[in-house]
Amino acid sequence: MSASFYFDNNLTIDKKKVRQSFSSAAETYDGLATLQRKVGLDLLAKVAWQDSDTIILDIGCGTGFLTQELMLKSSAQQLIGLDIAMPMVQASRAKLEHFNKVRYLCADAEHLPLANNSVDSIYSNLALQWCQNLTSVFKNFKQVLKQDGRIYFSTFGSTTLQELKNSWAEVDGFTHVNDFYSGDELLSYLQKSGFSDIKIETKSYQSNYQTVLELMRELKGIGAHNVLEGRYRKTTSRTRMQKMVESYEKYRVNGLLPATYEVVFASAKASL
DSSP states (O other): OOTTOOOSSSOOBOHHHHHHHHHHTTTTHHHHOHHHHHHHHHHHTTOOOOTTOOEEEEETOTTSHHHHHHHHHSOOSEEEEEESOHHHHHHHHHHTTTOTTEEEEEOOTTSOOOOTTOEEEEEEESOGGGOSOHHHHHHHHHHHEEEEEEEEEEEEOTTTTHHHHHHHHTTOSSBOSOOOOOHHHHHHHHHHTTEEEEEEEEEEEEEEESSHHHHHHHHHHTTOOOOBTTBOOSOOOHHHHHHHHHHHGGGOBTTBEEEEEEEEEEEEEEOO
């Protein structure tokens, strides 16, 4: 990642770690990504489909769930599935081999290898939280979109995994859980990037687990590691882990431990 980037906030994302995490999760992702699929369907339910959308870009395509839904629901003549992790791209290609209108790119959403004014609409489901400089990202989106093209995306909001964050905070001062952008921050970044007709909605989802370790195994299985530069880099000791687990117990309700996911849904238009 170029040192010349202007970072939107004081969080520095380790992009190499992002790529490694999702590459490692390619084989386990589909069996664990229940929330991601639900959010993806909720995102598409908010779309005003346009027959004029002939070229669609799916950023963070993962193993192809949203890509397939887009092919079934839209009138696109071509769909581009893009992901930062090559194993994810390969998994998507294998799963959707019967869709001959899909093309694939292994690339970073922060550096789209596409021509200006070449895409009718952009979709992204729970992927943009892994980007560092959202103002730059959205400006790049606006460049590749055609006049009046639209973006539709979902991303995790700032209160996501608050139970896990709070439990770790009682153990030490290190960052163990990723921080995410608020709806107001996303609105500001979109405005700065020249988008109009911006719509922002938030929704909370809750998953329940028997143990904290079950939650952590799921996060690892979908590639959702802590990718902040300020993360605790040493192997977590059994004592520290046990303290976190004990702290999390105060959230247990009806025998289960909840994990809250705040999701921000957004849409905007690329106009002059």
